[in-house]
Amino acid sequence: MPDPTLPSVQLANAITSQLDQLRRLLALAPPHEAAHILASALDYDTGILGKVTEFMDTGSRFAKIHSEHGVLPPEVWLALGRAAHELNSVGVDLHEHTDTIKQVAKPSAPSSSPAMPPAASAMVIRRRR
Structure with missing residues (x-):
């Protein structure tokens, strides 16, 4: 169990708490604000997903070194490497x-014509086996 008094563990706990707070704000935000939150989080260079x-990539390198020295089982290194790779794939997808999300985040000028309701679209769900 991680030592809760270590500054690094306290930082991880604080980040977790802030992410939970951001999740709650996202759930309650109006569409343009929610789009801002998502666009910021998904920015691969500066956003949450990229970081x-x-x-996870740093964790994978840590696990590689320690599995080579027999401290960690190789499965830990492989799992962290797979997680980093999967997160990268999700980020690429x-x-x-993100440009579409950023368009929703832009304030729209009031229109004199009635707004068209959003068109329904089929949702595509990928399943990996």
Whole structure:
């Protein structure tokens, strides 16, 4: 169990708490604000997703070194490496949609014509086996 008095563990706990707070704000935000939150989080260079991916990559390198020295089982290194790779893949997939999300975040000028209701679209769900 991690030592809760270590500054690094306290930082991890604070970040976790802030992410939970951001999740609650996202759930309650109006569409343009929610889009701002998502666009910021999905920015691969400065956003949450990119930083978490970098964090997992660093964790994978840590686990590699320690598995080579027999401290950790190789499965830990492989799992962290797989997680970093999967997060990177998700980031690449989402990157193509960030411009669309940013468009929703822009304030729209009031229109004199009635707004068209959003058109329904089929949702595509990917399943990996």
